[in-house]
Structures are given as structure tokens and as C-alpha cells.
Amino acid sequence: MQNERTVSVLNDxxxxxxxxxxxxxxxEDKVWETYSPLKADYDQMVSQSQTMKSxxxxxxxxxxxxxDNTTSTAGAIHRAWIDVKNSFSGDKTESTLENVVFGEEAAIDAYQDALDSGDLCPESSRIxxxxxxxxxxxYNKFSNLNEMKN
Incomplete structure (x- = not known):
């Protein structure tokens, strides 16, 4: 039973x-014209996400x-909302990075909830x-966007 709960949480x-x-x-690459100091950090986030997935x-x-190597329904809805919002937004660059921050906040909350649930075995909890x-x-690197502009 413990393994089933652990697997369920890990799949989430x-x-x-x-x-x-x-x-x-x-x-998009044009974001890095305005926020060039964040490009290396962003590339690291992408790489780290692949490692986390593995x-x-x-x-x-x-x-x-x-x-369950899919995305969540909530994530799909959020990405669709971002597409709609960006189609009407004047500053897509800042809006795009604000959405990165929002996504990181949601991920942090989900990870903390997983740890607090008590459904993870010790090895899973450590990872x-x-x-x-x-x-x-x-998140901390991206949370102060206004300070990061060239």
C-alpha cells in the first residue's frame, strides 16, 4: 500500500x-534580449528539469x-491561458517570464505538499x-524580474 501511495505522489x-x-x-529567444543575465540560469533550469524527470x-x-509521463490538466489549461493572455499583451517578454515565476511557485507548493503528505518513502523524500x-x-533567481533588465 505504501508503494502505491508513493508511486501516485511521484507520478503527480x-x-x-x-x-x-x-x-x-x-x-522565446527574444526574451533574452531584455533579460540576458537570466539566460544561463534558464538553461540550467531546463537541464535540471530533465534530470528531475529522470x-x-x-x-x-x-x-x-x-x-505517467504526461503533463497535468491544470498545466495544460495554464499554458492555454498564457497563449491567450500573450496574444493580447503588449509586453510579451515580461509576461512570459512572470509566467515562469508563477509556474515555479506552483511547482514549489506541489513539492512541499508531497513532502508533507507522509506518503513518500525515505529515499523518495530525500530526492x-x-x-x-x-x-x-x-525561483529566487527569477522572482525579481525588474531588477534583472539590462
Whole structure:
């Protein structure tokens, strides 16, 4: 029973990580003309997301589960809303990065909820905690956008 709960929580986090990866693909290169100091950090976030995905999928398999390698419904709705919002927005660059920050906040909350749930085994808790640390670090780099403009 514990493994089933652990697999379920890990699959939720995998969906959220896939949401991050999908959301990152929407950030256009022109954003970096205005926010060039963040480009290296952004590239690191993308790379780290792929590593997080691999770690979660390995944990799920180790627990005897099947990885749900999809995105979440909430993430899909959010990305559709971003597309609509950006089609009417005058400053797509700032709006796009604000959405990155919003997505990171949602991921941090989900990871914290997973840790607080008590449904993770010690090994999974350690890896999820490490991933949460990376999420918070990337969030902190992007949370003060106005200070980051060239």
C-alpha cells in the first residue's frame, strides 16, 4: 500500500515536472534580449528539469509503478491561458517570464505538499527534497524580474 501511495505522489510530481519542461519550451529567444543575465540560469533550469524527470521516473520504476509521463490538466489549461493572455499583451517578454515565476511557485507548493503528505518513502523524500531545493533556487533567481533588465 505504501508503494502505491508513493508511486501516485511521484507520478503527480512527474506530471508537474513535465509541465515545467513544456512551459519552458514556450519561452522565446527574444526574451533574452531584455533579460540576458537570466539566460544561463534558464538553461540550467531546463537541464535540471530533465534530470528531475529522470530521477522521478527511476524512483517510480523502483517502486514497481508505471511512470505517467504526461503533463497535468491544470498545466495544460495554464499554458492555454498564457497563449491567450500573450496574444493580447503588449509586453510579451515580461509576461512570459512572470509566467515562469508563477509556474515555479506552483511547482514549489506541489513539492512541499508531497513532502508533507507522509506518503513518500525515505529515499523518495530525500530526492524530492533535493529537487525542491533546486526549484526554490531557480525561483529566487527569477522572482525579481525588474531588477534583472539590462
Amino acid at each position: 510530481l512527474l506530471n508537474i515536472t513535465n509541465d515545467r519542461i513544456e512551459g519552458f519550451s514556450k519561452v 530521477e522521478l521516473m527511476s524512483l517510480i520504476r523502483e517502486k514497481g509503478g508505471d511512470a 524530492v527534497s533535493d529537487q525542491l531545493h533546486h526549484l526554490k533556487s531557480s
